Amino acid sequence: MELAEKIGVSRQTLSKYETGESLPDIERCKLIADVFSVTLDDLISYNKKDGENMGLGIPPKGKHIFGMVKVGDKGQIVIPAKARKIFQIAAGDNLIVLGDEGQGIALIKEKGLLNMLNEARKH
Numbered sequence: 001m002e003l004a005e006k007i008g009v010s011r012q013t014l015s016k017y018e019t020g021e022s023l024p025d026i027e028r029c030k031l032i033a034d035v036f037s038v039t040l041d042d043l044i045s046y047n048k049k050d051g052e053n054m055g056l057g058i059p060p061k062g063k064h065i066f067g068m069v070k071v072g073d074k075g076q077i078v079i080p081a082k083a084r085k086i087f088q089i090a091a092g093d094n095l096i097v098l099g100d101e102g103q104g105i106a107l108i109k110e111k112g113l114l115n116m117l118n119e120a121r122k123h
Contacts, residue, residue, distance in 0.1 A: 007031040037061050079107075 016022040094110035
C-alpha cells in the first residue's frame with residue numbers, strides 16, 4: 001500500500017504489476033527505481049536468478065553484483081565483462097588489491113588510487 005501511494009497508483013494496479021498481469025509505464029518505473037534506490041537499468045535488467053542464487057536483491061544505485069568468479073590455481077580471476085565496462089578496465093591496466101580481514105578484498109585502478117591520493121594531499 002505504501003509503495004502504491006509513493007508511485008501514485010492503486011493497490012490493485014500495483015498487484016497487477018507484481019503478478020505480471022500489467023506493466024508500469026516508464027514514469028512509474030522511474031518512481032519505483034527511486035523508491036528502492038536502484039537504477040532504472042537495474043530494475044529492468046536485473047537477473048533475478050543470479051540474485052536469488054546468492055540470496056541478494058537488487059543492489060542500490062551505484063552498487064553492483066557481477067556474479068561469481070572462480071579463483072584459478074595461481075590465484076587468477078577473470079573480472080566479468082560488465083564490471084570491466086562499467087569501471088573502464090582494459091587489458092594491461094594495473095589494479096591494486098586492497099584487503100580488510102573483516103570486509104574482504106577490493107580492486108582499484110592504479111590511476112584511481114593516485115588521483116585519490118593527490119586529492120587528499122590538496123586538503
